[in-house]
Amino acid sequence: MIKIRNLTKKYESLAVVDNINLEIEKGEIFGLLGPNGAGKTTVIHMLATLLKPTSGTAIVNGYDIITEPGKVRSSIGIVFQAPSSDDMLTGYENLKIHAFLYSVPSYEREKRIQSVLELVGLADRQNDEVKKYSGGMRRRLEIARGLLHKPKVMFLDEPTLGLDPSSREMMWEYIQKLVKEEDMTFILTTHYMEEADHLCNRIGIIDQGKIIALDTPANLKKIIGGDIVKIKPKSYPNLENLKKLIYIRKIELINGEIIMYVDNARTNMPDILLHLEAEYVEFRSPDLNDVFLKLASKNLKESVEGGFMERYAQYGK
Amino acid sequence: MLSMESNITIFEKLYALWLREFKVFLRERSRLVASTFTPLLWLFVIGIGFGSVATLPTGSTIGYQKFIFPGIICMSIIFTSVFFGSYVIWDRKFDFLKSVMVAPVGRGTIFVGKALGGMTSSLIQSAILLLIGVLIGITYSPLGVIEVIAIVLLLSFTLTSLGLAIGSYMQSLEGFQLIVSFVVFPLFFLSGALFPLDKLPPWLMVITSIDPATYAVDAMRTVVLDIGSKPFAFDMVIVLVYAISLGAIGAYSFGRMKAV
Amino acid sequence: MNIIQFLYNAITIAEMEARKIRHDTTELWTRLVQPALWLLIFGETFNAMRAMSTGSFSYIQFITPGILAQSVLFIAIFYGITVVWERDVGIITKLLSTPASHVSIVLGKSLAASIRGIFQAMMIFVLALILEVHIRLDPIDIAGVFAVTILFAMCFSSLSMLLASFMKTRDRMMGIGQALTMPLFFASNAIYPISAMPVWLQYISKCNPLSYVVDAMRSMLLSGSYENLPLDILILIASTVVFVSLASVTIKRLLE
Structure with missing residues (x-):
């Protein structure tokens, strides 16, 4: 579904995303895990065609992000880190505008809007202005908006950042429900280990712009x-x-x-x-936290000494 | 068949972008009230106050208040349009723009949608002022109304593009104050909205002739009061040239603006 | 607290603020554009047209003290934005938790605002000289003009702090500043004489402290007749005392 090839983003000489290669299969829930500033969001922004890579490229749903950005955008839905709905408009109006922008056919528009509102549990609040929504409701509206055009790939950038524990668990439930009901590929970024553990079937740990580990949560825990x-x-x-x-x-x-x-x-x-x-x-x-701390500290040392991958290979043995 | 379909979707997308701007405009009542209040202040405080002490060589019996009325409409368009364009700084700050840019909509389409929004806001502002004009004894012919609408739309497109062009280079909200001081206010002051330009010192006349609003004010004065200094068609052609060039610059700057 | 300590605190705060101005002069220059345009374009044009009956003075002479006051008004009325910014980064919290009384803090800050005001006034002064506007250049009068500038900036910057205690956000302060400057300026004798106004506007003008400032400046820069000066300054001092006291009471709301 997604093939990332030597993807790199540099600001001046600093590589924020450093030569990443990755393949994500259809139907996966893939987690990009890492601390703040590791480059997770930059990867998502490049895959969503909002940011041009310095070098390398990626194929999303069969389209190249550099040469066919329009087709990539039609194929994806995205939930940003900070809610981006217009808070002067109602939830319904936000969705309606996006239905037009994504060319949802007119005969399906209303039905689709109501069904996504139903799915995220906002149907009864659809005519309130978004500024009256709570943080969790805003996040759910973003998810509804992302689903509106039935994307093949859904990006969730820190879907539960800043949510209280109960809203977070609710958000997890929604995501799992979606995975069951819709036939989609999910890529989410998070710096919460338990979130990645809970939701993802495969995880890439990213630190300083590099993927330092890539496996299922269970296998990653075996590293410990x-x-x-x-x-x-x-x-x-x-x-x-x-x-x-x-x-x-x-x-x-x-x-x-x-x-x-x-x-x-x-x-x-x-x-x-x-x-x-x-x-x-x-x-x-062990949880992913242990894995992360172990790998990240390792990586920090390796970035001075070099040759991390050899040592990482030894971990598996 | 295929191209017709894509035309329809472009119109739908433009409609959606316009709808967003229009609804926000209607709901931001404080902005609407404030931007109607300032022109009224000019019209009734400066208009009456100056009218009672100043004798303008306006070439006829028209009082100062009526004389500045077309200029005040243009002032309201200048403020509304440039602000509207530069609000793109806010849109970016609060991420709304990101959600539009990640949709399968071209930058050009987003630009036109924004410009349409700015034109609508200006049109509503102007309509309110035109109605108030009746109170001070201004009358309109049906053709005049159409001509006024044409001026409003053209000037507003020009200046919304200018605002969008500047806004797409600005990173911080502080830049907004710079725009007010160095763009909005000079555009207004140099336009001849408040005084006849032919009595200006020559060096000032050169500067005023660069200001696109100068021609819109003159055209508006021709239509509403019949005391313009240049032919209506001439003024309109100049504004049109500005509209095309600033539209192109705006679209270009907006196109290369960073999404994140 | 004794009076010496009080003054010492106020002056320390003012000095601290003055240092900050050196680091960021953009705002000063930006806020200067509008008054400069008023003098340069509005003033020059109406002067050239000889359209205004302003007694024995030319229009540009008449408007120069008005524009001088306007430039100070602009910088003072937006002073609250700085205070809101300081609140957001925690400086105000620190300041209010020191033993310095709230009055001395407000006073110190308004003194700092008057330093900005003097900068604006000086620039307009220079511009007027470049435009060869005939103003009286008597040293005592000029000193008097700057003394009035200081009081005036203190008066309106404390009004701005008073508003900031209720508005609390930069956006809202920006909006209210925008909404206040033009009405204050128009409903004063800054650009045309009160006697020429409609009666309802005359009443408003007479309640507007700006009118008294402009009147005082006009008497020192143009006419040299001082009979109104004591009243002008008395009213200015009274408004300053009122706004400083009110702002001292409300400023702790910034912490909420």
Whole structure:
């Protein structure tokens, strides 16, 4: 559905997006994950033809973003980071104007507007001016607007940024509902790890304009290598004994706490506790946050030393 | 067949863009009230006040208040149109423009939609003032009304394009004050809206002859009061030339404006 | 708080503001365009037409003190925008949390505005000299004109701060400034004598502090007859005291 080829955007000599290559299949929910300023939004803007790449290109729904921007725009829907609906107009009027702009056929216009309003739960508020909407309602209106012309690809740029936790969960529900009901490809950017984990079937982690990891959430978590176990020992432990245990992948002593990456911590925990006396024990499954922190800090180091990809390859082994 | 279809969609898109501008214009009541209030202030405070002390060589028995009436209509068009064009700075700041630019609509179409919006706003403003003109004893012929509408539309297109051209280069809202000081006010002051130009010092006359509004004011004066200094057709041709050139510059600048 | 401490605070704040002006003179120049055009085009033209009966003075002489006052009015009435900006970046919060009294803060800020006012007035002065407008160049009178400029700028900048305490956003301040300047200017004796106005406008003009400022400046720059001067200055001082006091009471609303 989307093929990104050597996509680069430079401002002066600074590469904000640095030679990205990526393919996204039809029907995927693809997450671009990264900290603020990593280049996520710039990628989306280039794919949506709002920004010209410095070099490289991308094919969206079979059209080249540089040579066929008009056809690309007809194929995509986009929800911007900051709501872009006109707040002097009502929700309905915003949608009507966009139905015209996207040449939605006249016989379908009303039906389509009402059905997207229904979908995002704004049908009863459609005649209120947008300035009277809450942040979550505005975001939902943006989604409705993005869906109006039945795009093949939908871009969501930080769809839940600035929303309170309950609106965020509602937004997740809407997105999942859409994925089930409409036959679309989704690309969303986020810097919330749990969001990417929750919604996406594949994730690209982007940092300093480069994709530093690309996989399913589950596989990415395997980079960490098992569950994370934290033990505060009663006395200074003999780590050598623990290191011999086959299911412990890595072991570190930080601030008097033992941090271990353990396969299947739940069943192996009693065995670990035979080797040391613990004041307290914590364990949890790794989340994308752990992955991100690990990769990003790695990348920071690598950008000085170079040769990150070789080391990343070793992680998989 | 195919080309006819695409023509229809372009008209639909223009209609949508125009509709947005028109609805915003209607809902921003404070803007509408403010932009009607200022011309009235000129007409009734300066018009009456100056009228009672000043004797203008207007060449006839027409009082000062009536003399400036066509100029005040043009003033309202100058303010409305240039502001309207430069509001594109706001549109960009608040991201509305991004949602239009990501739609399958050409920049040229968006530009024309904006210009249509500016022309509509000017037309409504002028209509209000023309009605108020009846209160001070101005009368119109049916042909006159058509000619006035033509002047309003032409001048407004010219100046909305100018506003859009400037606005598309401006990055911050602070630029707005610069536009007011260096564009809007000089356009108005140099147009001869407030005084007959033939009594000006020569160096000033040269400057006034560059101002497109000068010709619109003169044309308006010919139509409404029959005291223009140049033939109506001449004035209109000059304004038309300005409309075409500033329209082209506006469309070009708007076309190369960065979307994000 | 004793009076010396009070004055010290006010002057410190004014000095702080004065330093800032040096960094950004764009606004000063931008706001100068309109008064300059008034003098240059409006003044020159009506002067050339000899269309205006303004007593023993030519029209350009008559209008010069009016334009001088207008230029100060513009810079003072938009001063509130600066205050709103300072509020947005947190400077006002810091300032109001110091032990300095609110009166001394408003006073200090309005003094700073009067520095801007003096800049505007000086520029118009220079322009008038270039245009060879005949004005009296008696040093005492000129000093008097600048003293009036200072008071006037303080008066209207504190009015602007008073408005800013209620408006709180730059957009709204811009709008209200725009809406106020023209009516204040037109409904005064700045561009034509009060006696020539319709009666309803005469009443409005007489309530407009700007009329007294222009009258005072006119007596010093043109006529040299000072019989109205004490009344003019008294009214100006009274309005300044009223606006400074009101603004001192309301300025804490900026923190809400």
